[in-house]
Amino acid sequence: MTPINIITGTAAPLPLPNIDTDQIIPKQFLKRIERTGYGDFLFFDWRYNLDTPDHVSERKDFVLNKPEYKGAEILIAEKNFGCGSSREHAAWAINQYGFRAVIAPSFADIFFSNAGKNGIILCRLTEEEVATLLERCTKDPKHTLTINLEAQTVTDEQGFKAHFDIDPFRKHCLLNGLDDIGLTLLHEAELDSYEAKHSEEFWLAPKAAV
Amino acid sequence: MSTQNSVQAIAPRTMFEKVWQQHVVAEPAGEPTILYIDLQLVHEVTSPQAFDGLRLTGRKLRRPDRHIATVDHNVPTTSVQDRLVIADQISNAQVNALRKNCAEFGIEFFDVQDAAQGIVHMIGPELGATKPGMTIVCGDSHTSTHGAFGALAFGIGTSEVEHVMATQTLPQSKPKTFRINVEGELPYGVTAKDIILDIIGRIGTDGATGYVVEYAGSAIRALSMEGRMTICNMSIEAGARAGMIAPDETTFNYLKGRRFSPGTHTNLVSPSIAKDPAVGTTTSVHEAEWNLAVEQWAALVTDEGAVFDRELNIDATKLAPSVTWGTSPGMVTTIDSTVPSIDDAPSEADKKSFSRALEYMDLKPGTKIEDINVDAVFLGSCTNARIEDLRAAAKVVDGYHVATTVRAMVVPGSQSVKHQAEEEGLDRVFKTAGFEWREPGCSMCLGMNPDILQPGERCASTSNRNFEGRQGRGGRTHLLSPAMAAAAAITGHLTDVRNWKFNSSKGGSR
Numbered sequence: 106m107t108p109i110n111i112i113t114g115t116a117a118p119l120p121l122p123n124i125d126t127d128q129i130i131p132k133q134f135l136k137r138i139e140r141t142g143y144g145d146f147l148f149f150d151w152r153y154n155l156d157t158p159d160h161v162s163e164r165k166d167f168v169l170n171k172p173e174y175k176g177a178e179i180l181i182a183e184k185n186f187g188c189g190s191s192r193e194h195a196a197w198a199i200n201q202y203g204f205r206a207v208i209a210p211s212f213a214d215i216f217f218s219n220a221g222k223n224g225i226i227l228c229r230l231t232e233e234e235v236a237t238l239l240e241r242c243t244k245d246p247k248h249t250l251t252i253n254l255e256a257q258t259v260t261d262e263q264g265f266k267a268h269f270d271i272d273p274f275r276k277h278c279l280l281n282g283l284d285d286i287g288l289t290l291l292h293e294a295e296l297d298s299y300e301a302k303h304s305e306e307f308w309l310a311p312k313a314a315v
Numbered sequence: 316m317s318t319q320n321s322v323q324a325i326a327p328r329t330m331f332e333k334v335w336q337q338h339v340v341a342e343p344a345g346e347p348t349i350l351y352i353d354l355q356l357v358h359e360v361t362s363p364q365a366f367d368g369l370r371l372t373g374r375k376l377r378r379p380d381r382h383i384a385t386v387d388h389n390v391p392t393t394s395v396q397d398r399l400v401i402a403d404q405i406s407n408a409q410v411n412a413l414r415k416n417c418a419e420f421g422i423e424f425f426d427v428q429d430a431a432q433g434i435v436h437m438i439g440p441e442l443g444a445t446k447p448g449m450t451i452v453c454g455d456s457h458t459s460t461h462g463a464f465g466a467l468a469f470g471i472g473t474s475e476v477e478h479v480m481a482t483q484t485l486p487q488s489k490p491k492t493f494r495i496n497v498e499g500e501l502p503y504g505v506t507a508k509d510i511i512l513d514i515i516g517r518i519g520t521d522g523a524t525g526y527v528v529e530y531a532g533s534a535i536r537a538l539s540m541e542g543r544m545t546i547c548n549m550s551i552e553a554g555a556r557a558g559m560i561a562p563d564e565t566t567f568n569y570l571k572g573r574r575f576s577p578g579t580h581t582n583l584v585s586p587s588i589a590k591d592p593a594v595g596t597t598t599s600v601h602e603a604e605w606n607l608a609v610e611q612w613a614a615l616v617t618d619e620g621a622v623f624d625r626e627l628n629i630d631a632t633k634l635a636p637s638v639t640w641g642t643s644p645g646m647v648t649t650i651d652s653t654v655p656s657i658d659d660a661p662s663e664a665d666k667k668s669f670s671r672a673l674e675y676m677d678l679k680p681g682t683k684i685e686d687i688n689v690d691a692v693f694l695g696s697c698t699n700a701r702i703e704d705l706r707a708a709a710k711v712v713d714g715y716h717v718a719t720t721v722r723a724m725v726v727p728g729s730q731s732v733k734h735q736a737e738e739e740g741l742d743r744v745f746k747t748a749g750f751e752w753r754e755p756g757c758s759m760c761l762g763m764n765p766d767i768l769q770p771g772e773r774c775a776s777t778s779n780r781n782f783e784g785r786q787g788r789g790g791r792t793h794l795l796s797p798a799m800a801a802a803a804a805i806t807g808h809l810t811d812v813r814n815w816k817f818n819s820s821k822g823g824s825r
Contacts, residue, residue, distance in 0.1 A: 123668060135361075188520055191470035192472070193454075193472035213521070214525065219473075222475070289478065289482045292343065307604075307608070308448065309337075312444065
């Protein structure tokens with residue numbers, strides 16, 4: 106994972122609550138066995154008209170299709186972003202489209218975890234703060250935000266400043282681009298001794314001993 | 316187990332806390348707890364990138380014996396032949412990747428033609444792989460289903476799937492606890508599905524975010540394992556990390572004699588018989604071993620006086636059959652009411668969702684729910700495709716015919732359920748009535764296989780999500796119980812099953 110700290114850029118406003126992972130990336134794109142190539146399918150049903158089964162065209166009124174929001178690196182939405190399915194493809198699609206952070210009042214648990222594993226910063230701000238940013242970024246697509254992970258702040262050039270909470274461990278991993286599996290394997294000795302004792306508890310084994 | 320004295324010294328604990336504590340491998344300062352995972356269930360959609368990750372980093376799969384795999388999301392439900400080689404080449408490649416990965420990493424795999432194949436959340440319990448007190452994960456949000464057995468079970472993303480493969484652990488921050496007490500006798504025609512839809516409607520789709528929910532109370536105790544699984548299954552639809560129900564005699568009776576249950580000895584029968592998941596009749600149970608397991612499981616229940624971070628009480632006697640009207644499981648009402656208006660939205664943000672949902676669903680506020688016509692009926696999914704669900708639906712259907720305006724299908728959740736339903740003659744009831752009788756899989760719950768709605772089609776569905784496009788782009792979904800879905804198939808519109816006139820010898824048990 107690439108270390109990440111400061112993001113300065115424009116933001117695309119998506120002023121809806123409960124945006125589920127089926128909207129972020131519909132099921133037909135989950136059949137692929139690769140980890141890359143999902144950016145083009147982000148918000149597929151909202152982003153494209155299906156003219157024929159094999160031909161799509163952009164929906165001009167969808168925010169990501171408006172020329173003024175091309176290149177936005179931050180996505181802003183309302184509460185409970187990423188609810189529904191556990192598909193990590195949602196985080197992959199957001200990341201591979203080019204977003205490096207999402208700002209919302211709240212996120213669903215599994216999406217929250219998936220985003221962290223993919224170096225996406227999730228900023229939980231209050232509903233009022235999110236409303237302010239949505240308004241400013243809707244009014245002016247060039248409106249620039251700065252997210253500072255180290256300082257845990259979101260700021261803009263008009264004096265907006267908000268603090269966001271983040272678990273210190275997650276922050277540490279994002280700042281340093283750390284691999285979770287590698288960190289767990291630092292505890293391999295504890296794992297070995299736990300497992301030796303645990304295997305005596307046969308009622309917790311998935312398969313009974315023959 | 317002479318831990319009685321030390322147990323008494325400990326403050327009262329919730330079931331969740333007991334399971335959590337038993338699985339703590341390490342608690343590094345300033346980091347999440349490293350939690351041991353007893354079982355990882357694997358399916359074709361969320362695993363290929365995890366296996367690739369292991370290969371790329373040269374890591375081993377630590378405990379193949381703590382993994383079980385099957386194919387469910389992609390598989391066609393039309394015929395055995397269509398399933399062996401899937402016409403959609405991308406789907407076929409994904410299924411083949413799982414076959415290859417399971418062989419390479421030594422994971423027990425239940426392929427499409429196996430008698431134990433089915434939706435991953437169906438087969439864990441059916442095999443007795445799901446048991447009380449375990450930690451269970453799967454790259455699928457409906458892993459919460461397994462909590463019905465008093466397991467701590469939750470859905471994870473593909474990076475975490477890889478983490479479990481490599482370490483048999485997950486770094487986890489401890490969730491908060493939330494007990495929902497459902498007390499009283501359920502009224503006639505009201506089921507487990509109606510309880511959970513009602514709960515989601517009350518607390519919202521993010522109402523339990525950050526919590527593990529324990530469902531308790533006399534209405535929950537009275538449910539079968541099938542009903543309990545329906546409730547825990549949809550915990551994720553309220554945002555919960557997991558749902559749990561305390562194990563009791565119902566749980567133990569369900570598990571006894573299953574293939575992977577403690578004390579079940581399958582080496583006494585021929586391998587061909589042992590492949591049948593209904594092993595109870597063909598294997599022997601070592602009673603002492605079984606009793607020891609039951610003793611451990613019985614101790615998992617929440618102690619008297621244990622404190623939850625949040626509690627909610629629901630009067631079961633006041634519940635009615637539930638139906639969703641919108642594009643989120645929280646947009647739910649009762650069958651005897653009307654489509655709400657934007658002003659009924661609980662908050663300003665929700666007003667926008669209500670407006671969008673009414674437009675997407677093509678519904679006008681004030682319309683009677685019973686006046687909504689449907690084009691399709693889907694009886695299936697890990698929420699409601701168990702034997703009890705099919706029995707309830709068959710009772711309604713028996714002696715009637717599907718409306719000419721409706722296409723209706725039954726997709727049993729597993730080979731085991733399909734087999735049992737056929738033994739009981741339920742397939743004939745459905746087929747005679749004009750339902751299609753399909754092979755097991757996730758099917759139209761999410762439409763990754765060819766079973767999808769056409770744009771604008773409206774479906775009464777026993778599944779778990781009514782998101783925009785979930786069952787097919789432009790498709791409209793109303794979530795409800797199996798009996799209600801069956802009634803809608805017959806009448807062609809959403810129908811109050813409490814007024815149903817049962818025809819049959821199988822039905823009519825008012």
